[in-house]
Amino acid sequence: MGAGWSYVGRRTLFALITIFVAISLNFVLFRLAPGDRTSALRCQSCTKEFKQQLRADYGLDKSVPEQYWIYLKQTSQGDFGRSFVTEQPVINELWEPIKNTTPMILLGTILSIMLGVTTGVIAAWRRGTLTDKTTVWGGLLFYSLPTQWLALMLILYLAGPLNLPTSDIADPYLAYNNPGAWNEALDRFKHMILPAATIGLVLFGEYTLIVRSSMLEALGEDYILTARAKGLSNWEIVRKHALRNSMLPIVTLIFLSLGFILGGTILIETVFNYPGIGLQIYQSVGERDYPMLQGAFLLLTVVVILMNFIADLLYFKLDPRVTE
Amino acid sequence: MSVLSVEDLHVWFELPNDKELHAVQGISFELERGERLGLVGESGCGKTTAILAMMGLLPPTASAAGRIFLDGEDILAGGDDTMRPHRWTDIAMVFQGAMNAFDPVKTIGSQIQEPIEKAGLAEGKAARLRTAELLELVGIAGSRQDRYPHEFSGGMRQRAAIAMAIACEPKILLADEPTTALDVMVQAQILELLVQLTDDLGLAMIMVTHDLPLVSQVCNRAAVMYAGMIAETGTTAELYHHPLHPYTRMLFSATPDLLANHEIRSISGTPPRLDVAIEGCPFAPRCDSAIAACSTTPPPLRTAGPDHRAYCHVEVTK
Amino acid sequence: MSTLDASFEPVAEARKPRSRTRALLRFLREHPQAAIGAFVLLFFVLIAIFGPWIAPYGEREKVGPLFGTPSGAHPLGLDDGGIDMLSLLIYGARVTLIVGFAGAVVAMLVGGSIGILAGYFGGKIDNALMRVTDYFLVLPDLVLMIVVASIWGRSLRNIIIIIGLIYWTFMARLIRAQVKVVRERAYVKRAQALGASHTRIIFKHVIPQIAPLLLAQTVLMVALAIFLETAISFLGLGDPSVTSWGKMISSAFERSAISYGAWWAIAPPGIAVALVIMAFNMLGTAAEDSLNPRLKVSHLSRRHFRLRPLPDKEAPR
Numbered sequence: 001m002g003a004g005w006s007y008v009g010r011r012t013l014f015a016l017i018t019i020f021v022a023i024s025l026n027f028v029l030f031r032l033a034p035g036d037r038t039s040a041l042r043c044q045s046c047t048k049e050f051k052q053q054l055r056a057d058y059g060l061d062k063s064v065p066e067q068y069w070i071y072l073k074q075t076s077q078g079d080f081g082r083s084f085v086t087e088q089p090v091i092n093e094l095w096e097p098i099k100n101t102t103p104m105i106l107l108g109t110i111l112s113i114m115l116g117v118t119t120g121v122i123a124a125w126r127r128g129t130l131t132d133k134t135t136v137w138g139g140l141l142f143y144s145l146p147t148q149w150l151a152l153m154l155i156l157y158l159a160g161p162l163n164l165p166t167s168d169i170a171d172p173y174l175a176y177n178n179p180g181a182w183n184e185a186l187d188r189f190k191h192m193i194l195p196a197a198t199i200g201l202v203l204f205g206e207y208t209l210i211v212r213s214s215m216l217e218a219l220g221e222d223y224i225l226t227a228r229a230k231g232l233s234n235w236e237i238v239r240k241h242a243l244r245n246s247m248l249p250i251v252t253l254i255f256l257s258l259g260f261i262l263g264g265t266i267l268i269e270t271v272f273n274y275p276g277i278g279l280q281i282y283q284s285v286g287e288r289d290y291p292m293l294q295g296a297f298l299l300l301t302v303v304v305i306l307m308n309f310i311a312d313l314l315y316f317k318l319d320p321r322v323t324e
Numbered sequence: 325m326s327v328l329s330v331e332d333l334h335v336w337f338e339l340p341n342d343k344e345l346h347a348v349q350g351i352s353f354e355l356e357r358g359e360r361l362g363l364v365g366e367s368g369c370g371k372t373t374a375i376l377a378m379m380g381l382l383p384p385t386a387s388a389a390g391r392i393f394l395d396g397e398d399i400l401a402g403g404d405d406t407m408r409p410h411r412w413t414d415i416a417m418v419f420q421g422a423m424n425a426f427d428p429v430k431t432i433g434s435q436i437q438e439p440i441e442k443a444g445l446a447e448g449k450a451a452r453l454r455t456a457e458l459l460e461l462v463g464i465a466g467s468r469q470d471r472y473p474h475e476f477s478g479g480m481r482q483r484a485a486i487a488m489a490i491a492c493e494p495k496i497l498l499a500d501e502p503t504t505a506l507d508v509m510v511q512a513q514i515l516e517l518l519v520q521l522t523d524d525l526g527l528a529m530i531m532v533t534h535d536l537p538l539v540s541q542v543c544n545r546a547a548v549m550y551a552g553m554i555a556e557t558g559t560t561a562e563l564y565h566h567p568l569h570p571y572t573r574m575l576f577s578a579t580p581d582l583l584a585n586h587e588i589r590s591i592s593g594t595p596p597r598l599d600v601a602i603e604g605c606p607f608a609p610r611c612d613s614a615i616a617a618c619s620t621t622p623p624p625l626r627t628a629g630p631d632h633r634a635y636c637h638v639e640v641t642k
Numbered sequence: 643m644s645t646l647d648a649s650f651e652p653v654a655e656a657r658k659p660r661s662r663t664r665a666l667l668r669f670l671r672e673h674p675q676a677a678i679g680a681f682v683l684l685f686f687v688l689i690a691i692f693g694p695w696i697a698p699y700g701e702r703e704k705v706g707p708l709f710g711t712p713s714g715a716h717p718l719g720l721d722d723g724g725i726d727m728l729s730l731l732i733y734g735a736r737v738t739l740i741v742g743f744a745g746a747v748v749a750m751l752v753g754g755s756i757g758i759l760a761g762y763f764g765g766k767i768d769n770a771l772m773r774v775t776d777y778f779l780v781l782p783d784l785v786l787m788i789v790v791a792s793i794w795g796r797s798l799r800n801i802i803i804i805i806g807l808i809y810w811t812f813m814a815r816l817i818r819a820q821v822k823v824v825r826e827r828a829y830v831k832r833a834q835a836l837g838a839s840h841t842r843i844i845f846k847h848v849i850p851q852i853a854p855l856l857l858a859q860t861v862l863m864v865a866l867a868i869f870l871e872t873a874i875s876f877l878g879l880g881d882p883s884v885t886s887w888g889k890m891i892s893s894a895f896e897r898s899a900i901s902y903g904a905w906w907a908i909a910p911p912g913i914a915v916a917l918v919i920m921a922f923n924m925l926g927t928a929a930e931d932s933l934n935p936r937l938k939v940s941h942l943s944r945r946h947f948r949l950r951p952l953p954d955k956e957a958p959r
Contacts, residue, residue, distance in 0.1 A: 014776070021777045029789060127940060144865070144919035146872045149891055149912030156905055219940040222424040229381055229419075230439040230488075231411035234942050240438075241427050242942075248429070263784025267873055271895065281785070282877055285792050297789050304782045320472040321428055332952060350953075382947040383939060389952045404946035 007316055015309040022301040027071050030294045050087060057081070080298065081291035085284075090295035094277070098299075100169055101269070101276030104192045105261060108199025113254065115204045120211025125238070127216065135208060142205030147264045151198045151271040158194070165191050167273040195272045202264050203257065211250055218246040248319055255311035259304050325396055327495050327528050328355040328378070328415075333390035333400075335370070335377050343599045347373045349552035350390070355496065355528050360519070362539035362546035362560070363532045364575070368595055370552040371532045372420070375498045378530075379415055380407025395495070412439045416489040418482070420501040425485055426473035433459075433469025436488045443492045458487040462517060479510035486517065490525065497522065497529045503538065515542050536576060540564060545631065548572050551595050551606035558632035568626055568634035570613045605637065613638045669932055679924030686918055690735040699726040701733045701885060708897070709904040719906035721890065722897035730885055731910055737886040738868055738915070741802055742922075745867035748806025750860045753813025758852075760814065761821025762844060772818070779811045784873055791879040798881040801874060805867045816859055817852060824851045854933050862926035865919045872915055887911040 062070075074081070080090040123135035142150075159166045169191050174184065218224070219242055227237045262278075269278030277296060284292040316322050335348035348370045355361050363371045377388055380403070392400040394414060399406045419425045426435055436458060437451045446454050456466025462483040473481060482502065489497055499518065503511040519542055522529045531543060539546050540560045547557045548571065556569040567573040574591050593610040596602055605611070608618040615637060623635040670677040689696070699705055703725060710720035718727035760771040787804050794800050824830065825848070833843050874880050875888030876895070894907040 018777050018780050022781065025781075029793060124940075125942075126944075140920055140923055141916070144869075144916045144923060146869060146876075146888070146891065146912055146915050148873065148876045148895070149908070149915070152891070152895065152900065152908050153912070155900055156903075156908070216940060219942050221941075222419065222421070223427040224941040225381065226419060226425040227427075227438075228941060229379055229411055229417050231408060231413070231442055232438070234944070236442075237942060241430075244429050245427065259780075259782035259785075262782045263873065266784060266788070267876060270877065281788060285788060286878060288792070293789060293792065297785055300785050301781055305780050308780055319429060321474045334953065336950075380947070383941075384943045384945040384947060387948040387950050389950050400949070403949050 007322065008313065011309060011312040011316075015305055018305050019302055022305065023072070023075055023298065024068075026294055026298050026301075027068055030290055054082075075298070080295035083292045084289045085287050085292070090291050093292060094280070094295055094299060097275060097277040097280040100274070101265060101278060104196050104274065104276060105199065105265060107192055108196035109203065109254070109261065111196060111200030112203035112207055115200065116207025117211050117250070119204075120208045121215055121238075121243075123208065123212045124215035124219065132212075135212065139205045139208035139212075142201055143209065144205075145202070147198065147202050148267040148271055150201060151195070151268050154194055154198055155271070158197075164194050166194060169275050191274070195268050195274050198268050199261065199264055203261065206257070206260075207250075207253075210253055211246070214246040214249050215242060218242045221245070248315065251318065252311040252315050255307045255314070258307040262300055262304065326354040326393075327357045327395060328530075329393040330354075330378070331391040331393070333374065333377060333392065334388060335373050335382065336387050337383075338385040338387075339599060345599045346601075347552055347598060348377065349598075351547075351549070351552075351554045353547050353554065353557055355530060357495075357528055358522065358526050359545065360522055360529045360531065360543045362543035363530055363549060364534065364536065364539055364546055365549035366534060366595060369549045370598075371549050372500055374549070375417070375500060375530060375532055378498060379411055379417060380404050381417075412489075412494060413443050413492045414494050415496045415498060416492065416494040417498040417500065418485050418489045418502050421505055426481065428473055431470050431472055432476065432484050433471075436469065436484070436491055439488070440491050445492060454491070455487075458491055459484065461490075461521070462487045463513075479506055479513065482506060482510075482514055483517065486514075486521070490521065490527070493525070495528060497527050499529060499531045501533055501535075502531065503533075503535075518542065548575065551602065552598055553606065553635070555607065555636075556632075556634035558629065558634075562629060562632045566628065566632075568628055568632065569607075569636050570611045570638065571607050572634070574612065605635075669928075673928035673932065675924040676928030679921040679928070682917055682921035683925065686735055686914075686921075687739065689732055690739045693732045693736050697726075697729040697732040699729040701725070701729065703729075709899060709902045709907060711904075712906050718910050719904065721907050722893050722899065727906055727910060730890060731887070731914060734885045734887045734890055734911065735914070737798070737884045738871060738888065738918070741798065741805075741871045741886065742864045742868035742918075744802040745805030745809070745871070746860050746863040748802060749809040749813055749863050749867070750856065752806055753810030754817050754856055756810065757814040757817025758821050758844060758848065761818035762825055762840070762848060764822070764825075768818070771814070775811050775814045778808075779815075781808075783808050784870070787870065787874060788877060788879060791874060796879055796881055798884060801871060801880065805870055809863060809866060813856075813859060813863065817856060820852045820855055821848055824848050827851075855930070858926055858929035858933060861922055861929065865922035865926065868915060868919055868922075887915050891915075 057074075078091055082088060083090055083093050086093060119135050119139070123132045126132050155166045158164070165171065169188060170184070171187050171191075174187050179187070223241060224237060227241050232240070265276065266278035266281050268274070269276045270282045273279065277300070281293065281296050283289075284296065331352050332350045333348055333352070334346070334350055337345040337347055339345055351370075351374060353361070363374065365371050373382075376382060377400075378392060380400075382388065388400065390400065391398045394410060399410055426432065433452065433455050436455045440446050440451045440454055445451075452469070455469050459466050459469055464480060464483055464487070468476075473484075476484060486502075497518075502518065503514050506514065515538065518529065518531070521527065531539070533539060543560055545557065545559050546563055548555045548563065548569065550571050556563065556567065556572045558568075563572055564576055567576065571591075591610055596606050596609070604617070604619045604621055605614075605623045608614045611618065617637045621637075623637050625633060625635055626639075627633050670680065702723075704723060705726055706716070706720045706724050708720065708722050708724050710716065710724065712719040716726050716728065718731065721727055721730060756771055756775065760768040760775075786808060790804050790807075791800060794804075830843060830847050833847060838846075871880070871886060872888030872891065875886055876892040878892065880886065880889050880892070888911075890911040891908060894904070894911075899905075899907040
């Protein structure tokens with residue numbers, strides 16, 4: 001459909017431009033930081049040779065527009081500079097943390113969706129009853145708890161009784177006992193549970209409230225009355241009409257809340273000492289490892305932009321009204 | 325026997341401050357097979373509530389009393405339980421602003437098929453075929469059943485809503501302001517369609533409207549409602565030329581008529597509150613012929629023909 | 643459509659509040675959660691204001707061993723520096739609330755201005771401003787904040803500015819939508835026809851109309867700002883010279899309060915933050931609800947309408 005492609009085309013263009021803006025913002029923030037050009041690197045523990053290498057690499061003796069151009073070229077080639085701490089290419093250093101974080105976030109998101117959607121729908125259905133009120137207050141409560149605090153509380157009160165590990169990604173001693181792939185996987189999974197549960201609980205509060213209000217909105221629409229007039233039972237109406245309509249905003253919300261999740265991940269991984277991208281960012285801040293920070297920021301921003309893009313596409317696919 | 329007979333129907337709504345709104349205050353009327361009855365009145369007079377009650381589509385904050393006989397059976401007697409089996413298969417409705425009556429994320433066809441399959445009249449391919457036929461009946465190409473509601477114009481959506489309403493071959497069609505929010509040309513087409521369908525299919529129809537010329541064009545008989553009660557019932561000709569009730573008379577003279585010579589007079593004042601009991605005739609404060617008795621005693625029944633009734637204290641002179 | 647609303651409207655009369663205070667009291671009565679929220683907030687604001695006078699001990703006064711357990715003299719125990727937790731909590735209220743309010747105000751000013759400009763002038767200005775807003779909207783907030791804070795340095799002022807710079811986008815969108823609605827209203831058109839300048843119209847007509855919603859949004863934004871402040875402090879990017887609840891959680895974590903089992907060093911500041919954020923959220927959402935009432939009644943319910951006997955009347959009609 002001609003109309004359809006123009007929507008997709010426009011969203012793609014928007015995503016690409018935003019990525020470009022993020023890349024440029026990165027440049028402005030890091031390379032143009034105030035102070036002496038070399039101190040822009042602010043590397044405290046680097047060797048002189050390394051600093052000189054950097055000066056050459058980034059072209060710090062050249063004009064700003066030239067630096068910008070060099071920066072763009074390097075970025076497009078995947079060269080995000082080298083870590084001040086390890087002197088390795090940033091992009092290599094980021095790979096492992098990303099691998100660790102992704103399953104944890106996925107698990108947490110799935111948990112929050114399942115919990116949030118169920119409670120939200122039930123609350124909307126039983127509007128005005130005690131169940132509804134409890135859900136709303138509960139959702140509000142979880143939504144208001146500081147993420148890092150929730151993580152700490154889970155460690156204090158849940159880890160012991162449930163016998164769950166509270167730090168790192170795996171048991172360092174397990175490897176010595178030749179446990180086999182299954183046990184290793186199980187061990188990893190156990191280490192993921194508390195961090196993922198924290199993410200789940202933090203998100204669930206918001207999801208519950210939004211699912212509930214989206215569902216209530218759908219239930220007040222005229223076509224619901226029509227469906228009732230047609231003789232359908234309550235359950236049939238919810239299943240065939242209300243759910244589909246109320247899920248539209250929710251699906252897009254899930255993708256859009258990724259920005260929030262990433263922030264939470266930083267806090268959670270710091271508390272649990274979980275070696276993912278969040279912890280990496282925290283450590284890089286402490287170590288003033290600016291290239292790492294910059295690379296991580298760019299990467300995460302691009303991921304968020306992509307998620308937003310997917311949300312746009314999904315909305316297009318799910319809602320037949322979107323064509324312009 | 326009339327296909328629909330309403331006896332002393334009352335509807336109340338709970339209000340937040342522990343009060344009650346007496347929206348429908350004991351209305352009675354009959355509807356014969358193949359007849360088109362208009363239900364007229366100002367907004368807020370309870371006409372929409374009345375027809376919703378006929379399908380049992382009232383909210384849980386509502387309560388009802390009285391009797392609604394469908395082909396002799398009192399379907400109000402068991403509340404929602406006795407009402408539900410007749411929905412769409414015996415009584416169907418075309419809603420006001422059918423624009424929003426359709427689920428925007430499903431095709432028009434699937435929504436017409438829904439009641440057909442639910443009632444067990446047809447399944448799958450047969451249902452699709454039937455849907456295409458219904459759409460053709462109302463003047464829409466059958467192939468358009470796979471389109472979405474937003475792809476139809478307002479008038480076409482209204483037609484589709486009508487097609488959906490007759491999908492299960494009901495005995496009675498309720499139309500709530502079917503042409504409001506449509507432009508004049510389209511209005512005429514819809515009305516023509518309704519007349520044609522009811523004649524061809526032998527449907528009885530109740531049309532709720534505040535638009536009087538419409539009633540004269542389309543309906544055989546009409547009931548005029550005011551403040552939850554029926555003021556007068558009769559054929560459209562009788563109501564127009566020999567109204568018994570001052571409200572009817574004032575209503576019709578408030579309507580501009582290009583061919584007649586009388587002045588246009590609007591009715592001043594507002595309808596009474598329905599959350600307090602009313603003494604006497606509810607129209608008394610605004611009536612131009614009110615006498616002392618009107619504010620104290622409920623008006624008696626007057627008749628002027630086999631089916632021409634009104635509740636009024638005042639004798640009408642021609 | 644609202645075939646049901648038609649039977650409600652004209653006959654149940656609307657009550658007009660005779661004064662602002664009346665309206666406010668009615669609002670609180672109809673939205674009990676707003677009342678609770680307001681009460682909680684008032685409590686904490688008073689603590690923040692009168693902090694130094696009511697705190698039993700000093701902000702840096704060491705009164706015992708690190709992570710001392712709760713006792714009669716110190717109901718909330720001691721923190722990692724041997725300082726009374728209760729006193730710290732009281733002192734911390736000030737900074738936390740100030741940062742929250744200030745950050746939200748900055749966001750409101752920046753976002754509000756942009757929203758008003760975009761909504762009022764429309765056209766190219768609107769497009770340009772909204773493009774910029776959209777780009778900023780996509781950037782992940784905490785990450786951006788961390789990056790900027792680590793570059794600009796740790797100070798209270800920076801945090802407030804950062805919060806404002808990142809959250810103006812939410813405000814801008816909302817205000818723009820509202821301004822567009824207001825702009826179409828009759829009195830605005832009339833003022834324009836009479837030749838009033840844009841500035842005058844904006845200040846005399848538009849702003850008073852959107853003020854309630856702006857306020858409600860700002861309240862919600864304060865909750866967000868406080869949330870962020872705790873996160874930033876936790877990651878070591880907060881102002882090291884002041885005590886805030888966020889910083890208290892951070893210190894407890896860094897000094898391994900968990901290994902000491904010192905729940906009193908961790909739980910109270912978090913609960914305090916949660917209470918305040920919840921209170922703001924309750925107030926803000928109640929205010930928003932009452933300004934944008936969505937009177938949509940659900941058409942589905944488990945219960946159905948009731949039947950009752952006919953009323954006694956002399957003449958059945």
